Amino acid sequence: MENFITRRRRRELLVAAGLLVFAIVAPMAVKDVTALNVIILSLLFAGLAQAWNIIGGYCGQISLGHAVYFGMGSYVSTLLYVQAGLPPSAGIFIGGAVGGLAALLVGWPCFRLSGHYYAIATVVVGEIGYLLFLNWDYVGGATGVYIPIAKPSLINLQFGKDKLPYLYLTLAFVAATWLAAWLIEGSRWGYAWRAVKDDVVAARSLGVNIFASKMAASAISGFFTGLGGAIYGLYVGYIDPDSVMAGHFSILIALPAVLGGVGTLWGPILGAALLIPLKELSSSYLGGSGRGVDLMLYGAMIIIVALARPQGLVSLFGRRKHGAP
Amino acid sequence: MLRIDGLSASYRGLKALQGVTLEVAKGEIVAVVGANGAGKSTLLKAIAGQVAIEGSIAFDGHDLRGVKAHMITRLGVGLVPEGRRLFPRLSVEDNLRLGAYAKRGTEDRFKPLGLVFELFPRLQERLAQRAETLSGGEQQMLAIGRALMTQPRLLMLDEPSQGIMPRLVDDILAAITRIRALGVTILLVEQRLAEALEIADRAYVLQTGRVVMSGPAKEIASDPAVRRAYLGM
Numbered sequence: 308m309e310n311f312i313t314r315r316r317r318r319e320l321l322v323a324a325g326l327l328v329f330a331i332v333a334p335m336a337v338k339d340v341t342a343l344n345v346i347i348l349s350l351l352f353a354g355l356a357q358a359w360n361i362i363g364g365y366c367g368q369i370s371l372g373h374a375v376y377f378g379m380g381s382y383v384s385t386l387l388y389v390q391a392g393l394p395p396s397a398g399i400f401i402g403g404a405v406g407g408l409a410a411l412l413v414g415w416p417c418f419r420l421s422g423h424y425y426a427i428a429t430v431v432v433g434e435i436g437y438l439l440f441l442n443w444d445y446v447g448g449a450t451g452v453y454i455p456i457a458k459p460s461l462i463n464l465q466f467g468k469d470k471l472p473y474l475y476l477t478l479a480f481v482a483a484t485w486l487a488a489w490l491i492e493g494s495r496w497g498y499a500w501r502a503v504k505d506d507v508v509a510a511r512s513l514g515v516n517i518f519a520s521k522m523a524a525s526a527i528s529g530f531f532t533g534l535g536g537a538i539y540g541l542y543v544g545y546i547d548p549d550s551v552m553a554g555h556f557s558i559l560i561a562l563p564a565v566l567g568g569v570g571t572l573w574g575p576i577l578g579a580a581l582l583i584p585l586k587e588l589s590s591s592y593l594g595g596s597g598r599g600v601d602l603m604l605y606g607a608m609i610i611i612v613a614l615a616r617p618q619g620l621v622s623l624f625g626r627r628k629h630g631a632p
Numbered sequence: 633m634l635r636i637d638g639l640s641a642s643y644r645g646l647k648a649l650q651g652v653t654l655e656v657a658k659g660e661i662v663a664v665v666g667a668n669g670a671g672k673s674t675l676l677k678a679i680a681g682q683v684a685i686e687g688s689i690a691f692d693g694h695d696l697r698g699v700k701a702h703m704i705t706r707l708g709v710g711l712v713p714e715g716r717r718l719f720p721r722l723s724v725e726d727n728l729r730l731g732a733y734a735k736r737g738t739e740d741r742f743k744p745l746g747l748v749f750e751l752f753p754r755l756q757e758r759l760a761q762r763a764e765t766l767s768g769g770e771q772q773m774l775a776i777g778r779a780l781m782t783q784p785r786l787l788m789l790d791e792p793s794q795g796i797m798p799r800l801v802d803d804i805l806a807a808i809t810r811i812r813a814l815g816v817t818i819l820l821v822e823q824r825l826a827e828a829l830e831i832a833d834r835a836y837v838l839q840t841g842r843v844v845m846s847g848p849a850k851e852i853a854s855d856p857a858v859r860r861a862y863l864g865m
Contacts, residue, residue, distance in 0.1 A: 516702045
């Protein structure tokens with residue numbers, strides 16, 4: 308019984324290691340700055356979608372407010388740097404921790420709601436977060452915060468014009484979130500969360516603490532989302548509520564996972580690999596009017612996937628991932 | 633082992649149980665029979681902590697009132713819920729592993745697995761299959777197996793014969809008898825009167841939320857008044 312599982316899980320780990328090596332080597336040949344930018348954003352959103360997948364996919368709690376954790380992470384890390392001089396290499400983790408804490412604070416009242424009510428509550432929380440930061444002068448209000456340019460170094464996590472280090476930074480982020488999801492899949496918690504997703508009553512009758520399970524999943528998801536937000540802030544060098552906390556970020560974080568396959572290890576990565584390049588291409592080719600078009604594209608893709616492949620695009624690849632609902 | 637006194641409970645606004653008093657001794661099989669809507673399922677849900685109650689429920693000296701449902705499981709009360717409530721998209725194996733969830737960090741958390749496979753060899757054959765692909769009988773076996781993985785001292789079963797072909801009903805009832813022989817006390821809710829009373833030591837007859845009769849299973853099985861109560865006339 309144990310062998311069957313460990314064999315499958317070891318294979319997944321090997322595949323991931325292979326892909327990681329490829330992802331380290333291949334970009335060295337890419338010299339085009341625009342292409343590198345698309346790859347970096349795709350990696351970032353692959354990691355964010357994986358973070359969302361931990362609460363939304365494995366635990367089944369659909370959050371449409373993840374932009375708040377994302378924004379918190381980038382604000383905390385940025386402000387610690389700007390106001391207190393804390394190097395971003397440490398700041399991003401504090402940003403992540405604050406993201407996780409925020410997720411716990413949101414979860415405390417909201418996990419008493421179930422199903423659709425939880426999703427709606429997170430939309431409201433997202434809006435509140437956005438408005439709060441928009442009107443809060445200490446954090447720059449609507450003007451936002453610039454990240455001062457520093458000497459390129461690992462401590463500052465700034466690399467000047469060189470894109471490749473940023474790519475590796477986001478790659479490390481994806482690897483970390485994937486590894487977290489992989490560990491969760493095989494853990495006692497992972498089983499409990501999938502039970503909560505499937506049938507709350509049955510889970511409870513097996514001794515699963517429903518509320519604690521949701522809180523734990525939410526905290527881990529919030530931590531990685533905050534971490535991703537902090538990395539994003541460093542990469543773009545400037546943050547304001549519109550660029551890190553607006554509602555469409557919540558959608559953009561959830562969408563790759565939904566598209567690729569909710570509750571699967573590879574779904575979020577696959578979804579981001581398709582969605583983000585599409586989004587970037589459509590907005591660069593169509594200029595200012597592009598944003599509307601990529602929304603239409605998302606809509607069309609979701610409809611097609613929902614109709615043809617409700618398990619997500621990952622289900623196109625051979626046999627279904629065992630144990631992944 | 634289990635002592636219930638003056639238990640009342642409402643379910644969806646209806647008074648489903650009114651002043652129920654019931655006792656289960658260690659090592660017994662106790663059957664609760666009654667017509668649809670008599671309150672049988674609510675009784676099990678009340679013990680499992682899933683509905684609000686008045687009155688008292690004591691299990692092995694623990695007062696269960698106000699105890700959270702998941703903690704009641706950890707105290708050693710296992711429930712095979714009505715309609716089985718498996719995790720349909722998880723494999724048979726994962727369903728069973730989830731049963732061992734509450735036994736954190738203990739060496740022998742998967743110990744009951746051997747017993748489960750001995751009772752239901754079919755489950756071992758279907759380990760990698762998704763639970764939803766099992767037949768009704770196999771699903772019931774899995775539901776019982778999953779509850780056994782929680783290592784209960786009291787196992788409560790809610791209509792284990794529901795939606796199962798007759799041949800398999802006998803298998804399931806035989807398994808229940810064997811589970812008792814291993815030292816697990818059984819509280820069985822059934823609509824199939826004859827079958828339930830055959831394996832039970834004692835029985836309670838519920839009618840519209842009240843205990844109308846109780847006693848040794850054999851006596852109740854042969855009592856014509858039971859038919860009346862049972863049919864709700």
